[in-house]
Amino acid sequence: MRDVAALAGVSVKTVSRVVNDEPGVSADVRERVEAAVARLDYRPNLAASNLRRTGARTGLVGALVQDLSNSFSAGLLRALEDSARQHGTAVLAASLDEGADREQELVHDLVSRRVDGLVIMPATARQDYLIAELRTGTPAVFVDRPPRGIDVDSVVVDNVGGARTATEHLLAQGHRRIAALSDTRTIHTASTRLVGFAEAYAARGLEPDPRLVVPDLRSSEEATRAMHALLELDDPPTAVFTARNILSSGVVRALAERGLRRQVALVGFDDFPMADLLDPPLTVMRQDVGRVGRAVAHMLFERIGGDTSAPRHVVLEPSLVVRGSGEIPLPGR
Amino acid sequence: MRDVAALAGVSVKTVSRVVNDEPGVSADVRERVEAAVARLDYRPNLAASNLRRTGARTGLVGALVQDLSNSFSAGLLRALEDSARQHGTAVLAASLDEGADREQELVHDLVSRRVDGLVIMPATARQDYLIAELRTGTPAVFVDRPPRGIDVDSVVVDNVGGARTATEHLLAQGHRRIAALSDTRTIHTASTRLVGFAEAYAARGLEPDPRLVVPDLRSSEEATRAMHALLELDDPPTAVFTARNILSSGVVRALAERGLRRQVALVGFDDFPMADLLDPPLTVMRQDVGRVGRAVAHMLFERIGGDTSAPRHVVLEPSLVVRGSGEIPLPGR
DNA sequence: CCGCGTCGTGACAACGTTGTCAGGGACATG
DNA sequence: CATGTCCCTGACAACGTTGTCACGACGCGG
Structure with missing residues (x-):
């Protein structure tokens, strides 16, 4: 960014303004900066940006499913991915293989990565451990299996x-x-x-x-x-x-x-x-995995958007x- | 982190030392810090940590496949995930649906996210555009389809x-x-x-x-x-x-x-x-999707580890x- | 001609973390 | 007792970015 600023003969702040399409930059300067950006292959560092922006989103959600290669998990993930894309969000996917320890490790890791939300097909018997993990405000939605020991959103079938x-x-x-x-x-x-x-x-x-x-x-x-x-x-x-x-x-x-x-x-x-x-x-x-996935995504992104109402539990009827x-x-x- | 330091009556640097298991901290202090960490549910901010550590890894790889819900893509992803886990790395997965534009967008996004590596099942006819994207040093491995217009590692079947x-x-x-x-x-x-x-x-x-x-x-x-x-x-x-x-x-x-x-x-x-x-x-x-996935992961993590030899092209025989x-x-x- | 608002721009601090270095105390050595 | 060494600890700067604020130039009305 410094290099871009130097090449365009402006300050880093102005580069930031151009990159983020902020108003208040003359057409002339904007053009010079854009040329410099192109010439240097400049990529904004999303991590640094997120660090600075207070309460910014990472544009990442974590999905912990049973097994990525099973058609149920895979279909669910696909539906989630499609919804996530509409929210400019990418999906971190992992398989649990019914491993309770893996579930806890992965949740911990994902929370540390500051994901905006979590989708969990739990492998643990109880999820009390989540209370501490979610204290940071990360929303979670359970899928396929209801939560135990904690009250969070869920989507299951009957x-x-x-x-x-x-x-x-x-x-x-x-x-x-x-x-x-x-x-x-x-x-x-x-x-x-x-x-x-x-x-x-x-x-x-x-x-x-x-x-x-x-x-x-x-x-x-x-x-x-x-x-x-x-x-x-x-x-x-x-x-x-x-x-x-x-x-x-x-x-x-x-x-x-x-x-x-x-x-x-x-x-x-x-x-x-x-x-x-x-x-x-x-x-x-x-x-209907598509419906399940969309319901999960809908709830998750409402939470991410700031919805703090009481947890909801959606039950879909299989046919x-x-x-x-x-x-x-x-x-x- | 500041709060933890205050609670434990030490400096932030010492908290950092404890959190990262660095040597040179007395048992007494270490204990106090750990207690404070536990009490405050402190989570290190991975983004900030990566920002500071010069050339650190994000522990993230991107996988662009044809369709997550297709058994071939899903199986591949699963094998990749298993290998990635051994390297302490999480997988960002996305479907391309043969969309050339989507491929370019997603690659751009993933490079901006500073993933450590990319796995691509290309949907584009040519991948010249990658030359600019990969200039930052992000390694990429192609799978299922060989690269065109750029020479990068690949794993395909005959x-x-x-x-x-x-x-x-x-x-x-x-x-x-x-x-x-x-x-x-x-x-x-x-x-x-x-x-x-x-x-x-x-x-x-x-x-x-x-x-x-x-x-x-x-x-x-x-x-x-x-x-x-x-x-x-x-x-x-x-x-x-x-x-x-x-x-x-x-x-x-x-x-x-x-x-x-x-x-x-x-x-x-x-x-x-x-x-x-x-x-x-x-x-x-x-x-053999498992073998393909493992071969891809092997090459990718060698590159991430610093291997700069000429691109290799692995061809596996189907049976x-x-x-x-x-x-x-x-x-x- | 003066005062004032607007516009474009930049300096600076801060986000949360860690590398560097320096300081102070304990201990051993001559 | 002076000096050196080691160990533990903290102050500070820096990573790349953006929010805040201030500054100067310009145009306008009185």
Whole structure:
């Protein structure tokens, strides 16, 4: 900046004025400065600028998601990115892989970087630690999982209702032995979806067979193994409810390996690309990631804009997408 | 920081020493400062710190990919993120959507933010504009598509060879009427893969039917429409080569709509999750995104570390993953 | 011709941090 | 006891920028 000023024969302050399009600079000077800027490839230092400007924004938001390469996280991030762009803001993205420690480290790091806001798909059981982190005034919005131990904005889908709908869909077709495969129970969405599963049975005065409920599956491979085990029971399930997209794929794989894809009904939570191209096409409870992402971005940027009203909790309804796999009838009917 | 110093009864410099774990602070003082830091929730201001430290890193790299929500971009980003974490670096991610203007804007923005390095999946035809941008010393690594008009590091897969292998795989089974569906020709990978397609024919002294070569398809839906049109020809293709994962899904959809999934052979470029669960499972040329991402990260961090040797261009070989869709025989054989 | 407002410009301080250097005390050495 | 060395600590300047204020030139009305 000093060099530019020297080359244009003006003071640094005047360069600053030109660069920031401030009024009160004669056309002649403005032109000289612009020429100097161009000639020297001058780039304003955003860090220094932010340092000086009182309470200026960094134009950065942090997004902590489960796994960038999972279609749910990736879709969410994409929607967030699109909204952020409209606010001249860039997105710092990181994967948590359900690591509670990583979540705390990353939040700490992002707050130190003075991000304008945080989007968190929490991996921790409780987020009390955030109280201290957010004291600086950084707003945060939770997504996919509600906050515990702290009251901040959140956008989640109705997991209980969604799981109930999915399960009821299978029950309505006569299935009574429905398996439920789910993620680690400490993950909120995993346990809530199992609640919905049980509720659907209860609504009909029935009870699920506890042997068919398999929680704590951490990968597609574990789901495949678990499904094989279930199919080897004396009284195997006639239908399956999977609580997450990677578990759905594991189950499809197990069914494929046994040639049972058209015999066992399946409804999965979470849609994913090409689910409609499977054979049979996969019936799913779809969360509209675009809508979730936009809702999150909307709330976040309102907060960044100065909204200090009470935290809001948005609950979106997932929708049943009927494609075929969930409509396989009970054998012998 | 001043407040911490006051509370601990020391100078700001001493606080700085404690915060940065510098030697030469008595245990007594260190303890007092740490207590004050904890009590006041003091966060060092990274921006100010970077400003003062001469030539310090921001611990930030920018990644400009085609589309965050596409499995190829997302997988790449994930691999980059994992490597970056080991270098204490966070990733700024953005989608280009093949927008040349967006690429230039974003590069400009990221350079102004003083990122330590850039990863670019270019959307522009030429990247001369980068010469000025990179004069500040920011290293860049290109991925998926080689640089034009500037010589910087790159990691690409052998697109010509991969397309040739895929096409030869179909030719070897007797197919002679193979359709080729591809992306916008200005995209390097799209045009190169068509070159490989033609080369495979040429190697056998044959020529592809130009009416079966359909470039400039920008979405899965366009691929579906194009495929329907091809199947309505008097002499329709007996096999298909698709140059990108979203085009593969479009073709599968068209085939499914006509009940031809087991009649028309298909080999796609780019693997994607659950390609093995389609019926028939999809035969693809797989690019190992993890390896690509790690190679990119490796080169980038060597540059950031001060490596000033001549730009390197890494070419990785994709591999044919035989699953079934590519092995459908020619009708009547 | 004087006083006053307006306009363009620059000097200076400050944002939060750290590199440099100097000062003062404790201790060892001659 | 004088001198030197080491250790701990703090004052100060500087990183690149912008907010504040003041200054001089100019034009206008009285």
